[in-house]
Amino acid sequence: MNPFPLEAFVAGLPWAALGVALVLAATYAVAVQAGDGGQARHSVMDVAWGPGFVVVAIITFVLSAGEGDGGRRVLLLALTGIWGIRLGMHIGRRARGGREDPRYTALLEKARGSRNAYALRHVYLPQGLVMFFVSLTIQVGMFATGPLGPLAVVGTAVWLTGFIFEAAGDRQLEQFKNDPARRGTVLNTGLWRYTRHPNYFGDAAVWAGLFLVAAESWPGVLTALSPALMIWTLAAKTGKPLTEQAMSGRPGYRDYMQSTSGFIPWPPRRH
Structure with a gap:
């Protein structure tokens, strides 16, 4: 069994982080457009949660080509993709035409000043950090060299x-x-x-x-x-x-x- 390709894995971390950042940026833009009464609808972050992991899985699948075990890479991509896409579609269908989730309303009522700036600090940034940290299981698994x-x-x-x-x-x-x-x-x-x-x-x-x-x-x-x-x-x-x-x-x-x-x-x- 080949040793774990540590250098390739470390080099891929910034790209996975960039993928998470792009998902969050796109979600924020959609939230601003989906709002009514001049207020953004930041609960769309829930819709992006599952697909965000799919984006990370795709990025690390591409970067780990020729490094990690092929069978494990395909399996992790398939399992993450099926889970994340279904979850995103389900929450998106449930939230279509609705209003801000009460949990987000209660959180954003604490804002002093810009509600959107508060959401960036207390919704998008924490969830982005959690998404990146939790996805480390997928990222490491993609580069792992041992067979299934x-x-x-x-x-x-x-x-x-x-x-x-x-x-x-x-x-x-x-x-x-x-x-x-x-x-x-x-x-x-x-x-x-x-x-x-x-x-x-x-x-x-x-x-x-x-x-x-x-x-x-x-x-x-x-x-x-x-x-x-x-x-x-x-x-x-x-x-x-x-x-x-x-x-x-x-x-x-x-x-x-x-x-x-x-x-x-x-x-x-x-x-």
Whole structure:
């Protein structure tokens, strides 16, 4: 097995960072154009989140040609692309014609002076840094030289489980919201019977799977903090906590929280 091409990997880092910066710049321009009443709609950042990782994957796939293992490069590109494009299309479809996300409204109400300048500092810059750091799993994996093996198979299975949970959970929630008869109630069927956040759990599993694919060959295992940051964000920072804070006042949600697992799927409890 050839040694890890450290020089080529380091030389590719600025190009990946540039890709993230271009995604953020394009998203900011769209946010300004999509706004109404003279205010930009910065929640379009959510639409660009998944595709941003796809851009990084494409850049590092090109740069790692002739350096990393071909099978792993193709696998990482395919898994990242399928996940990121589906997520971007889903959020884009959900946000079409809507208004600013309440989470962004609450954040931007803290602005003193230019609302857009505040968004650049507190929305785009932090999310860009997180995107670059989390994508290190993909970047390192693209340059890894070891062949695919059993751990890559396990990683792909974990990714597939997560993708199914995320896609099916999003679909079930979309159907629930489109049913007038269930307006004001709590979704507690399908995957939502076993976890209050099948989409967030699925996202976490997707990144755990990508990490396993990268970790099979040195130094992919050193990127463990990248998926850990993503999972922590989903489970304990901006994903699950903010969603449950917004839902806590809905009738029946407290009972739903008592009976249903908060993150990892598990049979519902009796209470």
